[in-house]
Amino acid sequence: MANFLIVEARFYDHLNDLLLDGARSAIEAAGHTHETITVPGALEVPGAIALAADSGQYSAFVALGVVIRGETYHFEIVAGESARGLMALSMDGLAIGNGILTTEDEAQALTRARKTEKDKGGEAAKAAIAMLELKGRFG
Numbered sequence: 001m002a003n004f005l006i007v008e009a010r011f012y013d014h015l016n017d018l019l020l021d022g023a024r025s026a027i028e029a030a031g032h033t034h035e036t037i038t039v040p041g042a043l044e045v046p047g048a049i050a051l052a053a054d055s056g057q058y059s060a061f062v063a064l065g066v067v068i069r070g071e072t073y074h075f076e077i078v079a080g081e082s083a084r085g086l087m088a089l090s091m092d093g094l095a096i097g098n099g100i101l102t103t104e105d106e107a108q109a110l111t112r113a114r115k116t117e118k119d120k121g122g123e124a125a126k127a128a129i130a131m132l133e134l135k136g137r138f139g
């Protein structure tokens with residue numbers, strides 16, 4: 001059994017609740033435990049994971065959040081840089097699943113956040129589980 005840290009960027013409460021439900025269900029179904037911390041937005045998620053990883057308390061990480069396009073270029077920054085930060089941490093050996101939604105509108109986000117539909121929270125948790133298993137194999 002491993003302890004997972006879920007790091008959620010709580011920008012849209014109702015969407016985050018759906019993502020959390022999916023991620024927690026997937027982690028528990030695999031027989032693992034989890035804790036959750038909350039940061040303001042997706043740009044803070046990679047840094048929070050880096051800080052938590054240094055504590056040695058967690059075997060794997062799940063990043064959750066929702067980035068919905070607005071009027072400016074900021075969407076590209078938030079979506080792209082949060083993903084880039086998570087990829088860098090993954091390439092550095094952390095077992096991470098990325099469940100930060102990047103959508104054009106709320107309807108797209110709802111479909112992807114719901115466990116009964118595209119379940120991107122559960123998908124991210126399953127990716128973290130898979131990467132943890134790889135760490136065990138190659139670590």
Ligand SMILES: Nc1c(NC[C@H](O)[C@H](O)[C@H](O)CO)[nH]c(=O)[nH]c1=O
Pocket residue numbers: 009010011040041042043044065066067068069078
């Ligand atoms: N617009 C969204 C943001 N923006 C906030 C940034 O993520 C960050 O918290 C801020 O720039 C301070 O550093 N975050 C989301 O998660 N989702 C959005 O739609």
Ligand SMILES: CC(=O)[C@@H](O)COP(=O)(O)O
Pocket residue numbers: 067068069070071072073074075076078
């Ligand atoms: C993804 C974003 O940063 C977005 O929510 C911000 O909206 P805007 O580009 O209209 O400031």
